[in-house]
Amino acid sequence: MKQKKAWSFFQSLGKAFMYPIALLSVCGMMLGLGSGLASDDMAKLIPFLAIPIIKTILDFIVSLGLFAFVNLPVLFAIAIPLGLLKDKEDKAYGAFSGLIGFMAMHLGTNFYLKQHDLLVVADQMSTHGQTIILGIQSYNTSVLGGIVAGLLVASMYKKIVNLRIPESLGFYSGPRLVPIITLIVMSGFGLIIPFIWPPFFNLFMLIGHWISTSGPVGYFFYAVAERVTIPFGLNHLVTSVFRFTPIGGSAVIGG
Structure with a gap:
């Protein structure tokens, strides 16, 4: 009985962990994408990324990506x-x-x-x-x-x-x-x-x-x-x- 309760508890705890982990995975992708595209090297390869408004949008994506980590x-x-x-x-x-x-x-x-x-x-x-x-x-x-x-x-x-x-x-x-x-x-x-x-x-x-x-x-x-x-x-x-x-x-x- 105790084993069943313990197993049920850890199952529920594992599911609870999935809430922040799911958000973390998406934020990680946003952080990687935003940081990669906002880099100076990428701007040299793709001049479009150097446009100020695009740069601002990418910086905002990085900020969103940091949310879960912080x-x-x-x-x-x-x-x-x-x-x-x-x-x-x-x-x-x-x-x-x-x-x-x-x-x-x-x-x-x-x-x-x-x-x-x-x-x-x-x-x-x-x-x-x-x-x-x-x-x-x-x-x-x-x-x-x-x-x-x-x-x-x-x-x-x-x-x-x-x-x-x-x-x-x-x-x-x-x-x-x-x-x-x-x-x-x-x-x-x-x-x-x-x-x-x-x-x-x-x-x-x-x-x-x-x-x-x-x-x-x-x-x-x-x-x-x-x-x-x-x-x-x-x-x-x-x-x-x-x-x-x-x-x-x-x-x-x-x-």
Whole structure:
């Protein structure tokens, strides 16, 4: 019985993943097409592409293509409740609550970082594992953060939607109660992330340092680590060591 439930859950979760992945594939094609045709080399081969209005249209296509890649974590946070919940009304409120939960989680993290003076300036964000997410500076938990937020919201939804509250507060009962409690719970969860994420991030930094200093064996593990973490959007933790720190080499430009 438990095996059937687990199998059903993972089937539903797999279907939920297809929502952002389908959009991602189309955005990837738009990004590739727009970037390819907008390049200077293509403009030399096909002068028509150098016309300003055509160039503007191609740049717009590139911007559309970037949409899914930039917002992939929040897309997963919305898609998972949408895919796991059954009724149409539940799906709608669940997706809405997924967005609320994802933003509240990072708002909680931002509050903690701000209170403890841990927010860094823009050019230091990558090396400190931080980024701007929907206008909120927080830890870059990437797609993994969106998946965790979506799973937590979907799990809470099933428990909250049937809660009985006083009749005087009846307006807030049922599905309307879910985003309210989600806001509170997920912001609290966001306060915990600063205790969990830095050790996780530092572990990846240590692995990256070891890879960079261990020769061919390290290169092999680098390739494996990058491929394994791509589905979770955590490959940036591996590559950031080489791209944004002296480990990857330094260059002096313009003296």
